[in-house]
Amino acid sequence: MILLRLFLEFFKVGLFAVGGGMATVPFLSKMGAATGWFSQAQLADMIAVSESTPGPIGVNMATYVGFATAGVPGSVIATLGLITPSVIVVLIVARVLTAFRDSKLVKNIFYGLRPASTGLIAAAGIGVVRICLLNPDKYALTGMLSDLIQWKGILLAAVLVVLTRFVKPTKDLHPVVFIALAAAAGILFRFAGA
Amino acid sequence: MSDYLNLFFTFARIGGLTFGGGYAMLPMLQKEVVEKHQWATEEELMDYYAIGQCTPGVIAVNTATFVGQRTKGTLGGIVATLGVVFPSMVIITVIAAFLSNFAELAVVKNAFAGIRVCVCVLIFNAVTKLWKKSVTDRPALVICLAVLAGSVFLDLSPVIFVVLAGVAGVLIQNWKEKRA
Numbered sequence: 466m467i468l469l470r471l472f473l474e475f476f477k478v479g480l481f482a483v484g485g486g487m488a489t490v491p492f493l494s495k496m497g498a499a500t501g502w503f504s505q506a507q508l509a510d511m512i513a514v515s516e517s518t519p520g521p522i523g524v525n526m527a528t529y530v531g532f533a534t535a536g537v538p539g540s541v542i543a544t545l546g547l548i549t550p551s552v553i554v555v556l557i558v559a560r561v562l563t564a565f566r567d568s569k570l571v572k573n574i575f576y577g578l579r580p581a582s583t584g585l586i587a588a589a590g591i592g593v594v595r596i597c598l599l600n601p602d603k604y605a606l607t608g609m610l611s612d613l614i615q616w617k618g619i620l621l622a623a624v625l626v627v628l629t630r631f632v633k634p635t636k637d638l639h640p641v642v643f644i645a646l647a648a649a650a651g652i653l654f655r656f657a658g659a
Numbered sequence: 660m661s662d663y664l665n666l667f668f669t670f671a672r673i674g675g676l677t678f679g680g681g682y683a684m685l686p687m688l689q690k691e692v693v694e695k696h697q698w699a700t701e702e703e704l705m706d707y708y709a710i711g712q713c714t715p716g717v718i719a720v721n722t723a724t725f726v727g728q729r730t731k732g733t734l735g736g737i738v739a740t741l742g743v744v745f746p747s748m749v750i751i752t753v754i755a756a757f758l759s760n761f762a763e764l765a766v767v768k769n770a771f772a773g774i775r776v777c778v779c780v781l782i783f784n785a786v787t788k789l790w791k792k793s794v795t796d797r798p799a800l801v802i803c804l805a806v807l808a809g810s811v812f813l814d815l816s817p818v819i820f821v822v823l824a825g826v827a828g829v830l831i832q833n834w835k836e837k838r839a
Contacts, residue, residue, distance in 0.1 A: 513778050523720075533755060588807050589810075
């Protein structure tokens with residue numbers, strides 16, 4: 466029955482995630498917490514892999530989660546679940562193309578949906594920051610503020626923010642470049658302590 | 660038959676050769692759909708692409724369904740969509756199978772601990788980009804912050820926020836109109 470559940474969960478994501486690949490992240494974050502299929506750390510890894518391989522990010526994420534949950538059948542079913550609502554909606558819209566394009570109701574709905582999607586992704590981002598840049602568990606144990614923060618991670622994040630946003634020659638590079646850079650830094654400075 | 664195969668493989672090529680999905684796909688679409696196959700004009704493609712962004716789901720999938728439907732009807736839409744997701748399914752399954760075998764290696768653990776930091780930055784960049792496009796006035800700012808606070812502090816499904824925000828969008832725009 467896990468396959469049916471995968472299909473339905475991803476059908477929901479496909480129907481309600483608005484605004485591109487990253488918009489699926491808040492749904493997946495909730496899905497992981499609710500089903501126990503994957504942890505937030507695993508979700509972050511999946512985002513990284515999805516960003517650094519070809520293909521739409523949302524589809525990559527669905528395939529990855531499906532595979533991690535139920536092997537190859539899982540990856541197929543999760544992806545089909547994600548794209549089914551898209552296909553149905555677009556096939557309907559394609560028939561009433563001009564009416565849809567000029568509809569004030571559609572414009573007004575999206576006026577509300579877009580900022581909501583931004584807020585949802587930001588909230589999911591805070592969840593990822595919690596596990597990547599902070600040590601909430603260690604802090605709860607020792608109560609030392611210096612134990613709350615992962616200094617190496619913060620430093621790397623600062624460097625990456627500067628490279629991806631402010632330095633002209635590197636700003637427009639593909640995310641895969643920065644993911645590779647971060648992987649190298651992680652290995653070199655033993656980010657996992659392993 | 661060959662028309663459908665052509666749709667499938669064209670979209671499989673588009674899916675397999677674009678990194679980063681939706682937004683990165685446009686140049687490939689222009690080359691394949693407009694120039695090479697003439698399935699749509701430049702203007703039509705821009706329409707499909709714009710509508711692909713404001714129908715639910717993944718933009719690349721929506722655009723593929725659209726072009727397929729306009730070219731060869733409902734079945735064409737389905738075939739083009741299966742084409743665009745096919746490379747992802749193969750590539751990701753191979754990588755996921757590979758990674759699950761090596762996840763316990765120290766070097767892999769350290770690499771992914773570093774990569775996760777980069778993911779934080781990528782999400783942050785995506786949020787600021789979307790912020791500029793979506794938070795266009797004060798009511799939109801309120802919606803964004805309310806959803807952010809709501810999903811951090813309440814244990815609710817994102818679906819609820821999406822539905823409420825859609826309703827709020829309609830109500831706010833109607834209210835603005837009445838005041839104007």
